[in-house]
Amino acid sequence: MNFELTQERQMLQDTLRRFLSDRYDTATRNKILESETGLSTTIWTELAELGIIGALFSEEQGGFGGKGFDLAVVFEELGRAGVVEPFLDTGVLAGGLIADLGNEAQNAHIEEIIAGSLHLAFAHGEPSSRYDLTRVQTSAIDSGDTIALSGRKAVVINAEAADMLVVSARESGEAGDVGGISLFVVPTITKGLTVQGYALLAGGRAAEVTLDDVRVPASARLGEPGQASSAIEARVAAASVAQCAETLGAMETACALTMDYLGTRKQFGRPIGTFQALAHRMSDLLIEMEQARSAVILAAGHLEDERADRERHISLAKNLLGRAGRLVAEESIQLHGGIAMTQEYELAHIAKRIVMADHRFGDVDHHLERFIDLTSD
Amino acid sequence: MDLSYSQEEIAFREEVQGFLKEKLPKNLSDKVRKGQEPTKQEQEGWHAILNAQGWLAPNWPIEYGGVQWNAVQRHIFEDELAAHYAPRVVPFGLSMLGPVLQKFANQEQKDYWLPRILAGDDWWCQGYSEPGAGSDLASLKTSAVKDSDHYIVNGQKTWTTLGQHANMIFCLVRTDKDVKQQEGISFLLIDMETPGIEVRPIVLLDGGAEVNEVWFTDVKVPVTNLVGEENKGWTYAKYLLTHERTSIAGVGFSQAGLRAVKRIARAELAGGKPLMKNPHFAARVAQVEIDLVAMSMTNLRIISKAAAGQAPGVESSMLKVKGSIIRQEINDLARRAAGAYAMPFASEAIEGANDALPDPHAAGPVAAQYFNNRKLSIFGGSNEIQRSIIAKTKMGGGK
Numbered sequence: 001m002n003f004e005l006t007q008e009r010q011m012l013q014d015t016l017r018r019f020l021s022d023r024y025d026t027a028t029r030n031k032i033l034e035s036e037t038g039l040s041t042t043i044w045t046e047l048a049e050l051g052i053i054g055a056l057f058s059e060e061q062g063g064f065g066g067k068g069f070d071l072a073v074v075f076e077e078l079g080r081a082g083v084v085e086p087f088l089d090t091g092v093l094a095g096g097l098i099a100d101l102g103n104e105a106q107n108a109h110i111e112e113i114i115a116g117s118l119h120l121a122f123a124h125g126e127p128s129s130r131y132d133l134t135r136v137q138t139s140a141i142d143s144g145d146t147i148a149l150s151g152r153k154a155v156v157i158n159a160e161a162a163d164m165l166v167v168s169a170r171e172s173g174e175a176g177d178v179g180g181i182s183l184f185v186v187p188t189i190t191k192g193l194t195v196q197g198y199a200l201l202a203g204g205r206a207a208e209v210t211l212d213d214v215r216v217p218a219s220a221r222l223g224e225p226g227q228a229s230s231a232i233e234a235r236v237a238a239a240s241v242a243q244c245a246e247t248l249g250a251m252e253t254a255c256a257l258t259m260d261y262l263g264t265r266k267q268f269g270r271p272i273g274t275f276q277a278l279a280h281r282m283s284d285l286l287i288e289m290e291q292a293r294s295a296v297i298l299a300a301g302h303l304e305d306e307r308a309d310r311e312r313h314i315s316l317a318k319n320l321l322g323r324a325g326r327l328v329a330e331e332s333i334q335l336h337g338g339i340a341m342t343q344e345y346e347l348a349h350i351a352k353r354i355v356m357a358d359h360r361f362g363d364v365d366h367h368l369e370r371f372i373d374l375t376s377d
Numbered sequence: 378m379d380l381s382y383s384q385e386e387i388a389f390r391e392e393v394q395g396f397l398k399e400k401l402p403k404n405l406s407d408k409v410r411k412g413q414e415p416t417k418q419e420q421e422g423w424h425a426i427l428n429a430q431g432w433l434a435p436n437w438p439i440e441y442g443g444v445q446w447n448a449v450q451r452h453i454f455e456d457e458l459a460a461h462y463a464p465r466v467v468p469f470g471l472s473m474l475g476p477v478l479q480k481f482a483n484q485e486q487k488d489y490w491l492p493r494i495l496a497g498d499d500w501w502c503q504g505y506s507e508p509g510a511g512s513d514l515a516s517l518k519t520s521a522v523k524d525s526d527h528y529i530v531n532g533q534k535t536w537t538t539l540g541q542h543a544n545m546i547f548c549l550v551r552t553d554k555d556v557k558q559q560e561g562i563s564f565l566l567i568d569m570e571t572p573g574i575e576v577r578p579i580v581l582l583d584g585g586a587e588v589n590e591v592w593f594t595d596v597k598v599p600v601t602n603l604v605g606e607e608n609k610g611w612t613y614a615k616y617l618l619t620h621e622r623t624s625i626a627g628v629g630f631s632q633a634g635l636r637a638v639k640r641i642a643r644a645e646l647a648g649g650k651p652l653m654k655n656p657h658f659a660a661r662v663a664q665v666e667i668d669l670v671a672m673s674m675t676n677l678r679i680i681s682k683a684a685a686g687q688a689p690g691v692e693s694s695m696l697k698v699k700g701s702i703i704r705q706e707i708n709d710l711a712r713r714a715a716g717a718y719a720m721p722f723a724s725e726a727i728e729g730a731n732d733a734l735p736d737p738h739a740a741g742p743v744a745a746q747y748f749n750n751r752k753l754s755i756f757g758g759s760n761e762i763q764r765s766i767i768a769k770t771k772m773g774g775g776k
């Protein structure tokens with residue numbers, strides 16, 4: 001085993017860290033959070049120019065990365081800086097699905113994605129699907145020359161900013177069936193498609209997407225009809241690695257801020273870090289951080305494995321990061337006292353990112369049950 | 378011991394239910410059920426309704442206009458308020474200042490301020506904390522210097538809850554710098570309209586602005602507004618804090634919160650079945666319900682023991698620690714129950730501006746509440762400080 005990053009990844013990490021520490025401070029981010037679009041196109045373009053989106057795609061796909069460890073390196077840094085721009089949604093999820101399943105014409109988009117000129121969203125979850133990837137009810141009816149999509153997609157992150165959505169819909173079977181699900185690339189301006197947006201608590205924006213007899217040509221379908229489930233699961237696995245790495249980065253920031261605070265905030269004439277009641281809790285957070293890092297490394301390293309190994313490690317990481325993340329977020333707030341509760345202070349945003357990450361791709365409980373299923377034989 | 382309710386107690390519960398059905402405004406209880414903040418006017422309206430009924434001050438002795446219910450009656454009352462989604466009565470005047478005035482103020486002050494609290498003439502806020510004086514409250518620096526019949530107050534208070542609505546603030550101020558910290562503090566009532574006072578909002582992580590900074594620059598306060606003796610304020614402050622802590626146990630809020638968790642979890646589907654039928658989630662809910670039922674009994678035992686009007690001692694710290702943990706756990710379950718629908722920013726959902734968030738999920742506020750209620754283990758003396766108090770009291774000297 002070798003725990004060192006490759007030279008390329010080390011460079012990527014250094015560049016990204018330097019850029020974000022120069023360009024993405026708390027005041028900048030708070031302005032972005034308050035803006036109507038909830039994202040900064042300037043930051044987006046600059047990061048694209050640095051090659052951040054390219055690192056999310058493999059060489060065959062036109063990028064220069066795309067492996068689990070590439071995602072982990074990029075997203076840990078994004079998480080550390082509390083970046084709210086939807087790289088996960090455009091780059092890993094929707095963009096990734098196009099790259100995985102697309103034909104030559106469809107793959108032409110990848111270049112624009114990597115250049116930062118095309119924004120995407122993955123419209124998959126539905127009001128009653130919770131975290132179950134196969135519970136798709138949106139229907140796709142193929143009438144030969146066009147396919148009609150109808151249904152409702154819930155909490156679609158980045159839908160408003162997206163030029164195109166990757167929409168999942170069922171061509172046969174019923175909610176919960178693995179077979180029968182297809183993916184379609186649908187421009188957001190298509191007739192019958194409505195996007196009702198709102199801000200997210202932890203930054204960025206999402207929307208309810210309604211598809212009312214939305215007509216798309218057969219060429220909008222990604223891959224074979226009804227066969228998209230395994231690609232969706234694999235992409236969500238990649239996104240989960242990215243999400244866990246992002247949470248890890250945010251946890252590092254939370255711990256760093258808290259340690260710093262424990263050393264400077266004085267009560268009863270001494271730094272509060274000298275109270276054992278607090279020092280021991282900080283130690284527990286640092287222990288959990290190491291565990292979280294291991295879980296992220298495991299998930300990233302097994303992302304290219306066959307399904308059983310991959311998914312077991314994904315559920316392991318999502319469960320562990322969910323638990324450790326909650327602990328770090330709550331304890332960091334508590335050890336700071338009132339100041340952590342203020343919008344202005346960096347920790348408030350970071351803590352929200354950490355906790356709300358549990359609501360994407362399955363929470364602690366969902367992945368505990370899944371881990372049991374995947375390891376029971 | 379008899380744990381069943383007597384005929385009189387059952388009749389009392391029915392009386393309370395009848396009152397709430399008739400007098401609690403429907404739009405107000407709807408708001409509370411959805412986790413929305415009542416406006417100042419709505420708060421004042423509800424305060425007036427309770428006062429008209431004579432039920433505003435269950436914790437006050439009769440001579441001051443209180444009710445003098447026994448512990449079981451108070452418990453039933455609280456229970457029913459929560460069950461009917463009544464808003465929380467703003468505690469600063471009624472639960473905090475009132476008991477201090479009753480015990481330590483002079484007759485003139487009692488005669489003037491206590492009826493005003495009941496009538497809702499003043500909106501009080503609490504000026505204890507300062508930027509440098511949080512847990513170490515006695516290190517506070519806001520100074521009050523006597524100048525014939527006035528004090529001149531200078532300094533800064535912070536975290537002042539609902540200070541934006543208040544016309545009166547009760548403050549701890551330093552009146553003697555040259556003695557042991559705790560000995561030079563006084564308890565002063567200050568009119569917020571006095572020149573030299575500035576209130577600045579602090580936005581919290583859930584986007585709300587319930588707390589404020591309050592700045593004092595050469596503020597003139599009549600000496601008649603000093604409660605008790607000069608330099609004895611620390612005693613009164615600590616007395617007030619034990620009162621503050623009991624209400625923080627928040628059994629009623631937890632009960633309402635638990636019902637909300639179950640409501641969301643019955644509507645939310647997991648694997649095609651209601652989440653409430655998921656054994657894993659159901660177990661978490663049951664666990665916290667068990668803790669809550671026991672705490673409700675602990676609460677009842679503790680209030681019965683404390684004679685009417687008397688502040689409970691170290692038990693109030695126990696209630697505060699356990700009560701806040703239980704409430705926070707319930708908030709956590711509500712957030713989880715909502716799934717992806719916990720992610721939208723609450724204020725939009727709360728304002729009803731976004732009908733995209735469908736009712737069974739109606740989850741908008743749950744994550745914001747989860748974050749906002751991190752305060753429960755921080756304010757009123759953090760849980761760490763409470764644990765130290767418990768250890769010190771029970772073991773002597775333990776820190």
Ligand SMILES: Cc1cc2nc3c(=O)[nH]c(=O)nc-3n(C[C@H](O)[C@H](O)[C@H](O)COP(=O)(O)OP(=O)(O)OC[C@H]3O[C@@H](n4cnc5c(N)ncnc54)[C@H](O)[C@@H]3O)c2cc1C
Pocket residue numbers: none
């Ligand atoms: C099964 C077993 C095998 C062992 N094997 C060996 C061995 O092979 N060789 C050997 O030399 N020793 C051995 N030990 C001894 C072991 O190292 C001691 O038990 C240990 O150091 C704790 O000392 P103590 O039991 O006297 O507890 P104490 O030191 O009296 O501690 C009692 C409690 O107080 C806590 N405490 C003490 N000081 C502090 C502090 N400053 N801050 C916070 N908490 C504190 C402790 O954590 C503990 O919870 C063994 C012990 C056991 C139980």
Ligand SMILES: Cc1cc2nc3c(=O)[nH]c(=O)nc-3n(C[C@H](O)[C@H](O)[C@H](O)COP(=O)(O)OP(=O)(O)OC[C@H]3O[C@@H](n4cnc5c(N)ncnc54)[C@H](O)[C@@H]3O)c2cc1C
Pocket residue numbers: 265266267268272275277278334335336337338339341502503504505506508510511512513535536537538539588752755756757758759760761762765
């Ligand atoms: C939402 C909100 C509303 C509030 N409303 C009011 C109000 O209306 N009026 C008012 O006066 N105040 C109010 N407060 C202030 C509140 O009482 C203080 O936040 C609280 O006393 C803690 O002080 P601090 O925030 O300065 O934290 P600190 O005292 O700096 O504490 C930071 C951390 O250190 C820990 N700590 C400190 N000392 C010790 C020790 N000796 N041993 C172990 N751990 C220790 C604390 O427990 C905490 O975890 C409010 C606070 C909040 C967040």
